[in-house]
Amino acid sequence: MKFRYTKSVPKNNDNATAEILKAAANPKVISFGGGLPAPELFPVEEMKTAADKVFDKYGKVVLQYSEAIGYSKLRKQIIDLMKERKVEVKLDNVGIVTGSQQAIDLIARMLLNPGDVVITEDPTYLAAIDVFNSYGANIVGVSMDDDGMKTDDLEKLVKKYPEAKFIYTIPNFQNPTGRTMTEYRRKKLVKIAKDAEIPVVEDDPYGAIRYAGNYVPPLKHFDRDGGVIYLSSFSKILAPGLRMGWIVADKSFMNKFVMLKQNADLHTDNLTQYIVSQFLIDVDIKKHIKDITHVYEHRANLMVKQIDKYFPQNVNHSNPEGGMFIWVEVPGVGDTNELFKACIRNNVAFVPGSSFFAGDIKPGTFRLNFSNMNDDQIKEGIKRMGKSIAEILSD
Ligand code: PMP
Numbered sequence: 001m002k003f004r005y006t007k008s009v010p011k012n013n014d015n016a017t018a019e020i021l022k023a024a025a026n027p028k029v030i031s032f033g034g035g036l037p038a039p040e041l042f043p044v045e046e047m048k049t050a051a052d053k054v055f056d057k058y059g060k061v062v063l064q065y066s067e068a069i070g071y072s073k074l075r076k077q078i079i080d081l082m083k084e085r086k087v088e089v090k091l092d093n094v095g096i097v098t099g100s101q102q103a104i105d106l107i108a109r110m111l112l113n114p115g116d117v118v119i120t121e122d123p124t125y126l127a128a129i130d131v132f133n134s135y136g137a138n139i140v141g142v143s144m145d146d147d148g149m150k151t152d153d154l155e156k157l158v159k160k161y162p163e164a165k166f167i168y169t170i171p172n173f174q175n176p177t178g179r180t181m182t183e184y185r186r187k188k189l190v191k192i193a194k195d196a197e198i199p200v201v202e203d204d205p206y207g208a209i210r211y212a213g214n215y216v217p218p219l220k221h222f223d224r225d226g227g228v229i230y231l232s233s234f235s236k237i238l239a240p241g242l243r244m245g246w247i248v249a250d251k252s253f254m255n256k257f258v259m260l261k262q263n264a265d266l267h268t269d270n271l272t273q274y275i276v277s278q279f280l281i282d283v284d285i286k287k288h289i290k291d292i293t294h295v296y297e298h299r300a301n302l303m304v305k306q307i308d309k310y311f312p313q314n315v316n317h318s319n320p321e322g323g324m325f326i327w328v329e330v331p332g333v334g335d336t337n338e339l340f341k342a343c344i345r346n347n348v349a350f351v352p353g354s355s356f357f358a359g360d361i362k363p364g365t366f367r368l369n370f371s372n373m374n375d376d377q378i379k380e381g382i383k384r385m386g387k388s389i390a391e392i393l394s395d
Pocket residue numbers: 035098099100101102125170175203205232233234235240243244245
């Protein structure tokens with residue numbers, strides 16, 4: 001059968017991400033590639049207890065169809081989580097999604113016609129690029145520095161593209177760079193967007209995992225006219241397999257969003273929503289996040305120490321204050337897909353920078369994940385990467 005696919009389906013069968021994950025799946029390979037949390041930190045027993053309670057108390061309810069916007073008790077618990085993040089919201093503003101990835105997809109479906117402009121940080125989250133491309137978007141990147149998206153450049157871009165449909169940003173411990181946007185720039189971004197009447201999609205899966213520096217409120221905190229759509233998730237603070245995320249937005253936007261959510265999957269898994277809600281009653285989530293953060297801090301510091309020891313002296317790397325990623329630039333290395341091949345020969349993996357750029361690819365760049373490997377793997381893996389970089393540079 002010859003299928004006549006829509007424009008949403010990529011023409012070629014290249015799936016760079018799948019290839020990278022496949023190569024990294026070899027048990028001999030130490031992988032800094034995926035964005036995976038540490039599984040040893042998953043609260044398996046506590047989740048099991050919560051699940052038992054839910055089946056005992058609500059068995060017949062949780063196995064039934066439910067509301068598209070999500071379980072109201074869990075949404076109320078999210079209101080409390082948002083309060084701690086300095087964002088005051090009402091129940092109508094909160095919706096549960098099947099991972100924040102679903103919210104990215106639905107928002108793109110709501111706002112993008114083919115050819116529409118989306119403004120993102122450059123580099124940015126690779127699966128967001130894929131989603132925006134699937135709706136035929138024209139992705140325009142804003143360059144970054146250690147303080148996050150350069151808002152002066154953004155200001156020029158919104159003048160150039162006044163019809164841009166939204167600005168997508170990951171202000172905390174960004175994927176892939178690990179960088180965090182300063183408070184000054186957050187306020188400025190919100191103002192630029194408001195003046196230009198362009199909505200902002202603030203994607204914040206990592207913000208709670210801060211191990212250094214000072215807390216910076218979300219862009220949503222500075223939003224006075226409902227232009228900021230805020231996304232977050234239980235993936236990094238609990239477990240990604242749950243596929244449990246949330247959206248906070250203006251009520252009128254939420255009404256439309258829920259209609260599209262209904263089209264996509266009727267509602268997010270009811271059982272899991274109840275289990276997460278019960279877990280939040282039983283377990284001190286703040287302590288759990290503290291425990292995760294502590295482990296990630298140690299791993300990030302160890303990785304930075306090893307990079308400074310084994311990579312060439314002129315290496316540039318981000319110094320994340322939280323999250324799961326370090327962004328590295330090794331001048332002279334060129335296309336890091338070649339470095340990737342050398343690394344695989346030496347049984348170590350990462351994600352080449354080319355995956356994350358919507359526009360021009362910055363040579364010599366790549367992303368390292370530090371959350372998913374133990375101390376010995378970090379020490380040995382970075383050593384192997386240093387050897388691979390030396391091989392590429394001497395070619
Ligand atoms: N946004 C960013 C920036 C991410 O890094 C990820 C996951 N890696 C997601 C969204 C998707 O998260 P979820 O598991 O909540 O769908």
